[in-house]
Structures are given as structure tokens and as C-alpha cells.
Amino acid sequence: MSDLKRGISRRRVIKTGMAGILATGVSPLIISKGAWAQEFCNNPEVTGKAVFGFNVPLTGPYTEEGLDSLNGYQLAVKHINGEGDGGILKTLKPLALEGNGVLGKKIEFVTGDTQTNTDVARDGARRMIERDGAVVVTGSVTSGEAIAQQALCQEMGVIYMSGLTHSNDTTGKDKRRYGFRHFFNAYQSGVAIAPFLAAEYGNERRAYHLTADYTWGWTQEESIKNATEALGWETVNAVRTPLGAGDYSQFLTPVLNSGADVLILNHYGLDMVNSLPQAVQFGLRDRQVNGKQFEIVVPMFSELMAVGAGEAVRGIIGTSNWQWGLEDEGTKAFTTSYGSEYGVPPSQAAHTSYVQAILYADAVQRAGTFYPPEVIRALEGFEFDGAGNGPTLYRDADHQCFKEVLVVRGNENPTSNFDVLNVIGQTSREEVIYDPSIFGGELGPYEPNQC
Numbered sequence: 001m002s003d004l005k006r007g008i009s010r011r012r013v014i015k016t017g018m019a020g021i022l023a024t025g026v027s028p029l030i031i032s033k034g035a036w037a038q039e040f041c042n043n044p045e046v047t048g049k050a051v052f053g054f055n056v057p058l059t060g061p062y063t064e065e066g067l068d069s070l071n072g073y074q075l076a077v078k079h080i081n082g083e084g085d086g087g088i089l090k091t092l093k094p095l096a097l098e099g100n101g102v103l104g105k106k107i108e109f110v111t112g113d114t115q116t117n118t119d120v121a122r123d124g125a126r127r128m129i130e131r132d133g134a135v136v137v138t139g140s141v142t143s144g145e146a147i148a149q150q151a152l153c154q155e156m157g158v159i160y161m162s163g164l165t166h167s168n169d170t171t172g173k174d175k176r177r178y179g180f181r182h183f184f185n186a187y188q189s190g191v192a193i194a195p196f197l198a199a200e201y202g203n204e205r206r207a208y209h210l211t212a213d214y215t216w217g218w219t220q221e222e223s224i225k226n227a228t229e230a231l232g233w234e235t236v237n238a239v240r241t242p243l244g245a246g247d248y249s250q251f252l253t254p255v256l257n258s259g260a261d262v263l264i265l266n267h268y269g270l271d272m273v274n275s276l277p278q279a280v281q282f283g284l285r286d287r288q289v290n291g292k293q294f295e296i297v298v299p300m301f302s303e304l305m306a307v308g309a310g311e312a313v314r315g316i317i318g319t320s321n322w323q324w325g326l327e328d329e330g331t332k333a334f335t336t337s338y339g340s341e342y343g344v345p346p347s348q349a350a351h352t353s354y355v356q357a358i359l360y361a362d363a364v365q366r367a368g369t370f371y372p373p374e375v376i377r378a379l380e381g382f383e384f385d386g387a388g389n390g391p392t393l394y395r396d397a398d399h400q401c402f403k404e405v406l407v408v409r410g411n412e413n414p415t416s417n418f419d420v421l422n423v424i425g426q427t428s429r430e431e432v433i434y435d436p437s438i439f440g441g442e443l444g445p446y447e448p449n450q451c
Helices: 005-024 064-078 116-131 143-156 184-199 215-231 250-256 269-281 303-313 330-342 348-367 372-379
Strands: 048-054 108-112 134-140 158-160 206-212 232-240 262-266 295-300 317-322 382-384 392-394 405-410 422-426
Touching: 048 064, 048 116, 048 348, 064 108, 064 143, 064 269, 064 330, 064 348, 108 116, 116 134, 116 143, 116 184, 134 184, 134 330, 134 372, 143 215, 143 262, 158 348, 158 372, 158 405, 184 215, 184 295, 184 348, 206 250, 215 232, 215 295, 215 348, 215 372, 232 250, 232 422, 250 348, 262 269, 262 405, 269 295, 317 422, 330 348
Parallel strands: 048 108, 048 134, 134 158, 206 232, 206 262, 262 295, 295 317
Antiparallel strands: 317 405, 382 392, 405 422
């Protein structure tokens, strides 16, 4: 819809609403910005409160990331409401938030445990909207959780700011107008990591994939296969493993006689914390195959996974969305705030969640209303800096975030439990941008349903 048509539509709603008020003989309310849109789900102007819903896995195989995500969300609420040192509110540009809440309202929040389960995540998001009055829902650590909540929020007319979700599908075939992602995706990981794999391991390799059997693993495997085969690598086999398998011996044994000289672990969270050390214990990194040293690659890393995997992570190459040791002003501001609050450096889970909450609140402030279509328009095509990873774009075509992608390696000589990953490359925003049509999907309408 053009800006002119949107303006006409708004004036018609205002005019109709005023006529109805005058017909009753009741004195009209003062019309303020956003007054055309009083009928939407959990409107804070009607309920009297602005509630954020934080829905993350507090149990299950991705618990560590979920707990850190919740820490990030809670710190964001403090900063939005004017408590603490302000974090990235001191570095984010442009910025509409003033550190006194959002549109004159202090933010409240409710929490839920997705149990790292898609159905539980969807049900939890529904409860937050219907029972707790959440005006926005955010949080996930698996792409299955994210896609399920995003679809529900589209149906109910509530914006969803996803947490950790790396599947191409989230902003691809399953994208939604009401969903936004700050995390990078599997395609971007493939683009970023491929040159480093070629430089380290050469162009003639035979790869064996073990892949978590859900939407993230599928698209991760596809993206890494495409990237490595473009280098000249051969894919020997790709085997799906159940989420939370624990014991990977039955999957690792066939690798030994496969003729592969690289094992690619498309695992995340506790799955990777289990599978990587087990692969090392199998002696894979000590083997010579095809005249080459056998290597292991974990295409998507986090600090929490690296800590959990212990010594097995040393020298392993992967990609990451963000890292607390970056030298930009936004990273330093957030790391200082988080460290003061919790006594440890933040993970990428904490950072992603924190930024998602801040960006939603700032979009509301810029739009001058909580009305979802106007907040969505404030986020679409939004460019900003000062949150970490350099200048960032929220693309309007698919709501995917574009910023630098980090290539990391497990630290060979860590000095502490937090000194586990070294950044060995920063792939520019321009290098990881792609045509949004390659993954399909439709965003859907702006106008909300009534929850």
C-alpha cells in the first residue's frame, strides 16, 4: 500500500470513530498519533500496561542458551525502563528510546519455558498473549520453536522477535510479516566459512555430515554442502541424528570406514557438546585418511557450546553471530553492562535476545504507537549501528538481519573458561547478502487479526 493510501485509510478510521463518539453525546477523546488503531491485540493504551513475553528453553538440550537468553531479555527491560547503566542505549544510532520506558509506559514481562519443544513453545506463546496480555513475544533457541511461534503470532496479530534461529526457513519459506530475526542464517554461515575451510584444508576433501534432524539441521546441511562442494569437496554421506541423542557412537562408527577425511557436525547446544568430544574420543582427529589429516568442522558455534565441549573444541573452525571480545563500542557497552549484572561475559544468546528487545521497543517509540503494522513498518528497512557487528540492516523483503558474520576457531591456549573462541575472520555484510527470492515464502498482510 502506498503512503498516500495508508494516510487516506487512517483518516477514514479516525473520521468514523469520531462520528460514532459524537453520535452518543459523549465528549471526544483527544486524538493522538496512532489513535486510528485502537483495536489490536493487548493494546497497552487499553490494558494500561506494556507486557513483553520471553519464551525460551529453560529445560531440554538447549537449556544453557535459554538461560542466557533470559538474562539478556531481563537486562534489556532494565535499560529500557531507565535502570542500570543503559548498555547499548549509549551507542545505538539512530535511537528514539529515552531510558524511561516506551511511550510513557514502563515495560513489564512474563516468561515461559519452551522445553526445547516446538509444540510447547507455540502453546506458551499463546498463553502469554491470551492470558498474560503480551504485546510482543520473543525468544527461541531452535528454529522449530521460532517458526512455530512466528506463525502463531502472525495469526494473532502480535509481533514476534525471534531469538536464536539459524535455519534459512525462518526468513525464507516460513517467513511472516509479524516476525523478525536478528540472528544470522545457515546460508550466511556457508558463505562466511567456505574461504577459511579452503585455506586451512584445501579444495580436495571428502566430507561426512552428521545433522540434527529438524529444520535448522536440514538447511544448515544444505548450505554447508553447497558451500563446500563449490570449493571442490565431495560429500560422502549425510546422516540425520535425533535432537538430544546423547550417545553418538552408532553414528560415529560408520565414519571410520567411509573414506571421509572431514566430519561436519551440524549440531548445536547440548548435541554438539556431546557429539564433538565423542568424535575426538573415537580418535578421528588423530587419523590420516586419503593422505590427509582428518579434520572436524562445527559450522555454527557459540561460547556456551565451546565451554561445554572442553578441550575437544580447540582448533575447531565454525561461525558465530557475535562475540563478546569484539572491539566496537556497542559490544563493549553491552559486555560491560552484562558483566556488571551477572559477573560473567555475555554469550551470543544473551546478546541476540537483548538486542531484539531493544529494537522492538525502539521501533514502537519511533512509530509513536504500539499498533503492530506501524511498528512493523518502523522495523522494515531499518538501518542502525552501535549494537555490535557493525552497521546492520533489517531487510524489508524478508525481515532478515544483515551484518558482519564472524568466523571463529576454538582457542588452542585458553587463559580462562571464557577465553574459548578466537575470531579469525569477519565476513562483511555485503558478502552475505543474497536475493530474498531464493528461499521462497510470503510475508503476509500488515493488518492484524483480533486475538
